[in-house]
Amino acid sequence: MAAAARVQCHNNTSLTGSPLPRRRRNSPTLHFSPNRVNFTPLKWIGDGSSSCTRMVSGPSLKGGTTTVRAALEEEKKTDAVSEVVEEEKRFTCVMKFGGSSVATAERMREVADLVLTFPEESPVIVLSAMGKTTNNLLLAGEKAVSCGVSNASEIEELSVIKELHLRTVKELEIDPSVVSSFLEELEQLLKGIAMMKELTLRTRDYLVSFGECLSTRIFAAYLNKIGVKARQYDAFEIGFITTDDFTNGDILEATYPAVAKRLYDDWMDDPAVPVVTGFLGKGWKTCAVTTLGRGGSDLTATTIGKALGLQEIQVWKDVDGVLTCDPTIYKRATPVPFLTFDEAAELAYFGAQVLHPQSMRPAREGGIPVRVKNSYNPKAPGTIITKTRDMTKTVLTSIVLKRNVTMLDIASTRMLGQVGFLAKVFSIFEDLEISVDVVATSEVSISLTLDPSKLWSRELIQQASSCQILKHFVLFRGLIFVPCKQELDHVVEELEKIAVVNLAKGRAIISLIGNVQHSSLILERAFHVLWTKGINVQMISQGASKVNISLIVNDAEAEGCVEALHKSFFESGDLSELLIQPRLGNGSPVRAMQVEN
Numbered sequence: 396m397a398a399a400a401r402v403q404c405h406n407n408t409s410l411t412g413s414p415l416p417r418r419r420r421n422s423p424t425l426h427f428s429p430n431r432v433n434f435t436p437l438k439w440i441g442d443g444s445s446s447c448t449r450m451v452s453g454p455s456l457k458g459g460t461t462t463v464r465a466a467l468e469e470e471k472k473t474d475a476v477s478e479v480v481e482e483e484k485r486f487t488c489v490m491k492f493g494g495s496s497v498a499t500a501e502r503m504r505e506v507a508d509l510v511l512t513f514p515e516e517s518p519v520i521v522l523s524a525m526g527k528t529t530n531n532l533l534l535a536g537e538k539a540v541s542c543g544v545s546n547a548s549e550i551e552e553l554s555v556i557k558e559l560h561l562r563t564v565k566e567l568e569i570d571p572s573v574v575s576s577f578l579e580e581l582e583q584l585l586k587g588i589a590m591m592k593e594l595t596l597r598t599r600d601y602l603v604s605f606g607e608c609l610s611t612r613i614f615a616a617y618l619n620k621i622g623v624k625a626r627q628y629d630a631f632e633i634g635f636i637t638t639d640d641f642t643n644g645d646i647l648e649a650t651y652p653a654v655a656k657r658l659y660d661d662w663m664d665d666p667a668v669p670v671v672t673g674f675l676g677k678g679w680k681t682c683a684v685t686t687l688g689r690g691g692s693d694l695t696a697t698t699i700g701k702a703l704g705l706q707e708i709q710v711w712k713d714v715d716g717v718l719t720c721d722p723t724i725y726k727r728a729t730p731v732p733f734l735t736f737d738e739a740a741e742l743a744y745f746g747a748q749v750l751h752p753q754s755m756r757p758a759r760e761g762g763i764p765v766r767v768k769n770s771y772n773p774k775a776p777g778t779i780i781t782k783t784r785d786m787t788k789t790v791l792t793s794i795v796l797k798r799n800v801t802m803l804d805i806a807s808t809r810m811l812g813q814v815g816f817l818a819k820v821f822s823i824f825e826d827l828e829i830s831v832d833v834v835a836t837s838e839v840s841i842s843l844t845l846d847p848s849k850l851w852s853r854e855l856i857q858q859a860s861s862c863q864i865l866k867h868f869v870l871f872r873g874l875i876f877v878p879c880k881q882e883l884d885h886v887v888e889e890l891e892k893i894a895v896v897n898l899a900k901g902r903a904i905i906s907l908i909g910n911v912q913h914s915s916l917i918l919e920r921a922f923h924v925l926w927t928k929g930i931n932v933q934m935i936s937q938g939a940s941k942v943n944i945s946l947i948v949n950d951a952e953a954e955g956c957v958e959a960l961h962k963s964f965f966e967s968g969d970l971s972e973l974l975i976q977p978r979l980g981n982g983s984p985v986r987a988m989q990v991e992n
């Protein structure tokens with residue numbers, strides 16, 4: 396990113412393959428140059444030949460501007476030049492900042508500085524809600540259901556949200572009216588929930604949307620204040636169309652052209668850095684605000700990346716990239732420099748909070764690299780995620796833990812043949828809208844695990860830090876979900892019509908993300924480690940994705956397993972050396988001669 400991007404084109408030939416819609420011509424040509432805290436004319440450097448070269452950034456403005464004018468006059472605004480001029484208006488990247496990156500006024504300032512340190516970029520900014528605001532909104536909503544209308548204004552989390560946002564605008568010295576009407580509306584909404592004594596999924600999505608609506612308004616106002624022209628956008632107003640699955644909306648195809656058109660049209664009319672709400676969309680039938688699932692701002696960023704055909708998607712977090720395991724589980728986790736979309740998607744699906752499970756899809760489809768960076772440590776190289784990478788020396792990339800998993804062993808009562816049996820089992824899960832994570836089958840039985848975030852009631856009770864009985868609950872993004880016994884009983888009841896069911900709670904999935912081409916080496920290591928610790932693996936599955944091997948163990952033992960596995964795979968020498976030294980059963984390397992034989 397440090398080097399200036401150069402785009403070369405030949406006169407009278409258009410730039411081919413541009414994913415951008417055609418735009419009005421002859422509009423003023425503007426370039427995002429944050430060093431000057433304003434937009435400046437782009438620079439051109441004529442090379443005297445039949446081709447012209449556009450310098451996207453560089454030290455001198457003067458000569459470049461003259462050259463543009465000369466070129467425009469000389470060429471009488473030929474198609475080729477017009478195309479180059481249009482090309483210049485492209486956004487180059489999307490920069491998404493998560494809640495931890497914009498948790499306070501100071502952090503917002505740092506993020507603005509960070510954006511300004513990339514003068515060669517013409518970014519679209521995506522923001523999440525400040526700090527823990529989404530969790531606080533959810534908790535406030537839950538409390539409102541039972542607190543009574545007269546107490547709704549006193550909900551502790553509402554005060555925390557108000558205080559944080561008012562303090563932030565004050566510290567950033569921007570007009571409080573940017574947030575005040577939203578905060579009043581939020582209070583009214585909580586009173587409404589208290590009056591109805593009900594919090595539907597639709598209302599819940601509307602409620603949490605306040606977080607991103609507030610953070611983006613503050614940040615855009617701050618950029619404007621420091622002289623960088625910025626424009627705030629609510630994603631649900633600019634074409635983010637989703638399914639009507641409240642709390643878990645899926646982005647629909649219509650989103651891509653709609654978002655591209657809106658952002659480009661606005662830029663052409665009045666150039667300004669777009670600051671877009673992450674996480675939010677609009678249901679295509681209901682037209683109500685939807686959310687993309689927790690952590691959904693990553694998906695917003697990759698969707699914009701694909702829509703605009705950008706060069707890069709950056710997701711800025713509070714860690715030095717994707718790490719070899721969750722640093723809150725084992726602190727000696729280290730950054731993984733390169734990942735494929737498949738590895739990242741698998742890692743996210745199997746529980747690594749660092750990325751939204753669906754977020755890799757648009758990036759993969761658009762072939763756009765995703766860079767995971769640390770906004771607290773921008774110098775760290777981070778992780779770059781691309782379609783392919785050299786896997787020859789890769790054994791294991793990362794270890795992911797998904798906790799509080801329920802495992803079901805389902806054995807056929809032989810009322811159905813094998814094919815009918817599997818189909819019936821899965822149709823039961825489909826009817827009950829319960830996701831299955833890991834599956835292992837034999838002719839007459841099937842073992843599987845259920846996705847805890849789907850299975851367990853959405854009822855929130857309290858924040859993790861104050862809970863004494865953590866082990867009995869699903870912990871998800873700092874919130875605790877109480878188990879919904881009814882839901883589970885219902886699954887078992889349905890399955891028992893065709894099978895004998897054994898239900899085991901308190902399990903964990905340890906996913907080994909890596910090169911499954913070397914599965915024997917991975918499994919040999921993993922089983923050796925677990926055997927040494929006296930741990931029995933209860934189920935194993937090698938995913939069709941070719942990047943994941945999942946092991947099911949008791950939840951209580953899971954963290955210890957991750958730590959031991961991490962030590963063995965990442966802290967005891969370079970495993971790739973073993974790839975050219977196949978081992979004998981006793982663990983000793985085979986001699987080169989024997990390999991050749």
Ligand SMILES: Nc1ncnc2c1ncn2[C@@H]1O[C@H](COP(=O)(O)OP(=O)(O)O)[C@@H](O)[C@H]1O
Pocket residue numbers: 492493494495496523690711712713714716717718719720721722723746747748749750793
């Ligand atoms: N393999 C992993 N690599 C990096 N972070 C991980 C991993 N697994 C879990 N995490 C957690 O994900 C967090 C970052 O994700 P998230 O909280 O969604 O960031 P943000 O809110 O900034 O987008 C980290 O602080 C870390 O605790």
Ligand SMILES: N[C@@H](CC(=O)OP(=O)(O)O)C(=O)O
Pocket residue numbers: 492493494495523524529530606673674688689690691692693
């Ligand atoms: N604010 C939403 C969306 C999001 O993406 O957040 P973050 O980027 O902080 O993970 C959430 O907490 O789920």
